[in-house]
Amino acid sequence: MNALSAESFGNRLRTTTSARGPLCVGIDPHPALLAKWGLDDDVAGLERFTLTTVEALAGQVAVIKPQAAFFERFGSAGVAVLEKAVAGIREGGALSIVDAKRGDIGSTMAAYADAFAGAASPLAGDAVTVSPFLGFGSLRPLLDLAARTGRGVFVLALTSNPEGGQVQHAVNGDGRTVAQTVIDAVAAENAGAQPLGSVGVVVGATVTGVGREHDLSALNGPILAPGIGAQGATADDLKAVFGPALGQVLPNSSREVLGAGPTVAGLREAASRTLEAVSSALGS
């Protein structure tokens, strides 16, 4: 990809999900999953797990989200496997979200920007997840570079874990929740973009009352919704959780699909089943 002249991530996401359906499958090579697949908990096991998942799904699902921590736990050899995953996902025609959840002060964020959104960085997928809890403005170097290289950024807003609400539901001096300030800041990044902005938010499918307590109406960007399957949310929950924002939701499922390995056929079948369930819930 000539990243500097690439179509925006928002455009590419819209095109790919229209063709393949609205599903993101995570590559989360947990030690327990490696064992279930009959693989050792080492770099060779990680590589076999990752490349099998890419082989099975990169030509089938719209988006694949490798979770960086499971690669980093093996040091530089694990990170090299993550780079292979990013390249393989691109070759298969899916989009990749590198789930790195980075966040730091602006000057250090510029280095993360080079790593995860740099035009020629092997670690840069089509998009990256970031944490805004050092202040949304601290993300500026990454937001700017990603816009220039045609990449997307997914900003944590309402995470799927039960502890998240302690910070994210806290109310600011102006009466908005911290999560709402994140959503509003993302909306400002996406203002005027057609058909969809390239900056998304992450809102867990396990979070209740999203539509009641938070306003996503001006977002104009994608909503990555993890939590389907292993964390207890179901496709049927999506409507109640997201209400009018349903059309922008990109549901993610990791362990539930990966647990159907190690065969390529098993993975494809599980991804199809999940896509069918979420598509019918999203009405797409």
Ligand SMILES: O=C(O)c1cc(=O)[nH]c(=O)n1[C@@H]1O[C@H](COP(=O)(O)O)[C@@H](O)[C@H]1O
């Ligand atoms: O940013 C994420 O992807 C994310 C945000 C969040 O709020 N909750 C959440 O579970 N995730 C990630 O989504 C994936 C969920 O995996 P499963 O629970 O196995 O489907 C993991 O990689 C998590 O790190």
